[in-house]
Amino acid sequence: MLSVKLSKITFRAPLSDWLLTALFILLLPSVVLANEDEGGLYVQIEGSEDAMWTQAPQFATNVSMVINGLVNRVKVEQHFTNPTDDWVHARYLFPLPQNAAVDHLIIRVGERIIEGEIQKKQDARKAFNQAASEGKKASLIEQHRTNLFSTQVANIAPNETIVVEIEYQETVHYEDGEFSLRFPTTFTQRYIPGLPENVTQLEATTDERSNNPEPLAELQNGWAVATKQVPDASEITTEYRDPMLEDAIVFTLDADINMGLPIEGVSSPNASLNIDKQSESRYLVSLSDMQIANQDFVLTWRPIATAMPVAAMFVQEIEGERYGLLMAMPPQSNQVSTLPQNITLILDVSGSMYGDSIDQAKQAVIYALNTLDASDHFNLIVFNENAEILSPTPLQATRENIAKVSRIVRGIVADGGTEMLGALELAFASESMQQHLNQLVFITDGAIGNEDELYDFIQQELGSRRLFTVGIGSAPNSAFMQRAAISGKGTYTFISNITEVKSSLKPLFEKLSAPIMQDIVMKWQDESPIDAWPNPIPDLYHTQPLVQSFKIPEGAETLNLEGVLNQDSWEYQIDLPVNRDTKTSGLNVLWARKQIESLSLNPSLSAAQKENQITELGLAHHIVTKHTSLVAIDKTPSRPLDQDAKAHQIRPHAPKNGAVMLQSGLGSDAFLLGGLLMMLVSFTVLHFSPVRSHSRRQGV
Structure with a gap:
């Protein structure tokens, strides 16, 4: 490991990374900065003998949240500024919360x-391409994953700013006596497994794009190519910003919290806040300073001890249909019967985990091992492009075994690809133990592109096990881990920084030892099933509520909850509110979103059936889905057709405290020899480069 310090910034990486960095610098001798007096970022086109410059578009985000009860309504303003003398098409790939x-x-x-x-x-897409080609201003919002979206903007005039406003609805999370929400500002690059199925077809598509470039095709040209597992790879693989050459993307955020019950302890673990208390139940919150968009923003608050929620029901009536949102706490018994645990810890050691993420993950594994009793058993699976299991049979959680495995974990280094399927195959093939709680704890940043393949496998192979996911890093793929946990009838835990490992995992492992409520069923008073998601309902653990969005049939007035508590059956009735709250809105949108999740994970439906039903829901409820998009088009052309528009991707920041490592099946060290040979070639290229000669003539 070598380190270099520039000013106040220290860069640390393995020797192979420094050699690769030197290689990239030497192979790009034609990239230089422009006149400092003019300001801004300019990049000279490679191989150009003339002073041909392109200035980069600028971008900023403002977020405004209004929280009423359990519902959060969010407006996201994206400011696209074109400081150049050219017309510009721009695209920005960005994350949103999973729900x-x-x-x-x-x-x-x-x-x-x-x-x-x-x-x-x-x-x-057709409408956007046509509008862009005709010189009209247009914007297109697409969903690529449940938490990954893109904004395309066509025909931004020279020195013009266009503001794109997106609104979404979500539910506030409540667990362990605390309300919380997260707003992601960037994402960890996904590993793209597989090879192009048809190289000839790929080359033909590439030629077609270069000969007849459509605006959207030019904008969606990422660094990866489509594979069987990830057919949209080029759409989700935007490169990160270079902090040394590009201006930072900043964001501001404000929130109006109105819970309807007394709250306290409004805070954020990773940002400084201005907090204005309006009343016991309402607070106005904003960021103290603009933040760089390189990590998830987290906001938390608590009900005061005398106002702990037991059940909350919201009902909305729209166009003759009724929709509901329920949060109910199961009985909190202190006499919970426990079984010994058999825990398999699955640790991601791929290249995307390099840096702080692998340090957090190793701490998480060691902490988990030290929560076990001597009657418990455990095993460990580590994976990158390969997966290995520590022992063919579960190990007893003796002090000696825990100490031995902890030493092994401390020596792990992150590198290589992210082939999760092999790790899950090993986990589900491992031995289950009778009279034990058989549980899997998956510790990862979720940086993969083949999510659907993994959801299907988990549902098919889970059996009596429960899968719990732990998100690591400043910008993990939370959508994958939340849905994987739902498929595995477990829960998802997020660790935002290395100082929170113990505090974040303590509640999780307390839950693992004692499920509170199992075999939960919701029905209407006439015994008819409730159209809700998730279905089946996962087990509930201590201080974990049941949260459900549902559609209310005509005549329904009472919900019946049934379950098993401490091996005994339990029933509870909740009446729907008689008085309609006219302020309640957007529950139909939340229900539709949950229905789409249910359809996506339903193994009994064909791909065509899923697409048709998801499309119908998206169109009926005006929401962006995998198969529906929002498009806005100006009627009047603004760009003269004799002037072309240049395509630009607004590149996001790399996650804070992360480090870029190669996520290939070979790992980064396997490229060391090739890198050394290429460096020798690059010295030759640099020496005879016409750009270098041109620079000398210009006095650079």
């Missing part, structure tokens, strides 16, 4: 407001 239901889009150009409408995905 975000995006249902509103407008674009602002000066005083003009252009409303978006929901369309089938392919229709929206």
